[in-house]
Amino acid sequence: MTRPHAPSLPFARAKWSIAALFCFLGFQYGTWVSRLPALKTRLDLGAGEVGLLLMACGAGAAASFPLVAVLTRRLGSRLLSLLSALALLGVLAALSVVPNYPLALLAVCADGVAVGCLNVAMNAQGAALEKAYDRTAMSQLHATFSAGLLAAALLTSGATTLTDSVPAHFAVAGALLLLLLAGARSGLLTEPAPAPAPADTSGEAPADAPKQRRRWTVPSGTTLLMGLAMAFGTITEGAMNDWSTLYMKDVVKASAAVAPLGIAVVSVMMLLARVLADRWRTRFGDGPVVRVGSAVAAVGLALALLAGGVVPTLLGFACVGLGAAAVTPCVYVAAAERGPEALALVAAMGTTGLLGGPAVIGFVAGAANLTLGMATVAVCALIVTLTATWIPFARRTAPAPAAGTAVPAAEGA
Numbered sequence: 250m251t252r253p254h255a256p257s258l259p260f261a262r263a264k265w266s267i268a269a270l271f272c273f274l275g276f277q278y279g280t281w282v283s284r285l286p287a288l289k290t291r292l293d294l295g296a297g298e299v300g301l302l303l304m305a306c307g308a309g310a311a312a313s314f315p316l317v318a319v320l321t322r323r324l325g326s327r328l329l330s331l332l333s334a335l336a337l338l339g340v341l342a343a344l345s346v347v348p349n350y351p352l353a354l355l356a357v358c359a360d361g362v363a364v365g366c367l368n369v370a371m372n373a374q375g376a377a378l379e380k381a382y383d384r385t386a387m388s389q390l391h392a393t394f395s396a397g398l399l400a401a402a403l404l405t406s407g408a409t410t411l412t413d414s415v416p417a418h419f420a421v422a423g424a425l426l427l428l429l430l431a432g433a434r435s436g437l438l439t440e441p442a443p444a445p446a447p448a449d450t451s452g453e454a455p456a457d458a459p460k461q462r463r464r465w466t467v468p469s470g471t472t473l474l475m476g477l478a479m480a481f482g483t484i485t486e487g488a489m490n491d492w493s494t495l496y497m498k499d500v501v502k503a504s505a506a507v508a509p510l511g512i513a514v515v516s517v518m519m520l521l522a523r524v525l526a527d528r529w530r531t532r533f534g535d536g537p538v539v540r541v542g543s544a545v546a547a548v549g550l551a552l553a554l555l556a557g558g559v560v561p562t563l564l565g566f567a568c569v570g571l572g573a574a575a576v577t578p579c580v581y582v583a584a585a586e587r588g589p590e591a592l593a594l595v596a597a598m599g600t601t602g603l604l605g606g607p608a609v610i611g612f613v614a615g616a617a618n619l620t621l622g623m624a625t626v627a628v629c630a631l632i633v634t635l636t637a638t639w640i641p642f643a644r645r646t647a648p649a650p651a652a653g654t655a656v657p658a659a660e661g662a
Contacts, residue, residue, distance in 0.1 A: 258436055260382045266436025267378055267386075268393040270330055270371040273429045274364065275397025277337045280422045281344050281360070283405040287415050292350050305354050307604035309361020314597035316362070317369045321589035326373035327437045333366035334430050338423055345419040369589070369596045375578075376585030376592075377438045387578035388526035395520045471641065472591045475584050476598035478539070478636040481629040482576035483599045484606030485546060488626045489515045489569055491607035492619070500619050501562050514563050518570030526575040535579040535642035540634050546572030547630035554624055569630070576633055583642050 281288075282303075289299055320329050340360040347353045375387045401422070408418040468476070493511035497503040503510075529538050546569045553565020577599065584595040606629070614622035 260384060263378055263436045263438065264386050266433045267371065267374045268390050269429045269433035270334065270367065270374065271390045271394040272397035273334055273426055274367055274371065275394040276401045276422070277341060277426060278364065279398040279401025280405065280419065281341060283402055284415055284418065288344070288353065292353060294350060298350060302353060302357050305358045306361040307600060309358040310365040310600045311597050311604065313362045313365030314593050317366050318590045318593040320366060321369060321373060321593065325439065326370040326377065327439050329366055330370040330374060330437060331430070331434060333363045333370060336363040337367065338426055341419050341423055345416040365596065365600065369593050372581040372596065373585050373589070373592055374438055376582045379582060381438060385527035385530040387582050388523045388530065388575050391578045392520055392523035395523070468591065468594055472584070472587060472594060474636050474640055475580055475591070476595045478633050478640060479577060479580045479595045479599040480602035481632045482573060482580065483602035484629045485569065485573050485626055487603040487606045488610045489566065492610055492623065493566055496619055496623055497562065501557065501559055503559050507559060510563060511566050514566045515570040518567045519574045522571045522574035526578065530575065530579065535582065536637060536640070538575050539579045539637040539642070542572040542575050543630045543633035543637065544572070547627045547634065550623065550627040550630065554620055554627070573630065579642060583640055
């Protein structure tokens, strides 16, 4: 990955500017998803139509892969981040007043495309931050995405107690998103423009000069391994979010008050682990953190399924949150090292896993039982451990600078 043109700012300033993008995406997504009941009532939708609405968002994000790769290379991750964030603001405004179901499907599909663009661009920014400053930060950046989701839920809870107006709620959310975007803009990293090909005396590029226009190529085996690790990692995350409460209620026979603690334990442990994971990455390296973490998730969940009971199950769920937390941040960094196309493909496979994984677990549960479905989640975490064995994760050889140290701009940018 080309060394970015780093602003003459402290590391913390650049880090929190990029973190604002992650928070932006979590807050935007959490805002409109939290008002699905109001959208369902306003448009008179059935459960199947709501499911298709969510599917359209995921499909838009997954289908954005070819577009994202081109836009990232042509615009750079900084400009693409800002443009896709503005597009998400437009989608939020449209969803507040959309008059019918077909237009709602179109708006949500557009949201998915913009999410795909911002997801790749902001992770490219995170990887560029680590490379420019030679410090780990990606796990904490992903933690701010979770914080954005939480903030959106809290705002929705407060807004619904004051008014039933979705446009009013989304107007407040949009204003907060604009503040986040304004705060992010000045500290984002800018990649240097590619150097022009050398010319001979006739003014033409030599025959052996590399072509500036890159064509799509078949992904390498390493890139596909990264994609598989990302897909199975997001299946693990998504399935726990969607099925943990039902497992607690139907299999463990937990009470209605205790059953939601399943997803709460997973979410809290994942957030805490992502806050701390960058220290683990600095000390042990990305590869060991991913391999050991996903193994902890697989073994912890498997033992919980065998033991049964509320306490063992919650402990197993905690292992999943702890172990899976650093998988996606580390794989994103590794993919970014291989260029925009690899990053876009890995992000698309991650979206596919997040979208399709819970459905696969549902099919397994329907064909057999939910315990076997959750065992499939443990197998997915184990597959991450195996694939991570062959992934060349990022390595750091230089010592980290002291906090607040600015990095000079890259020469020749």
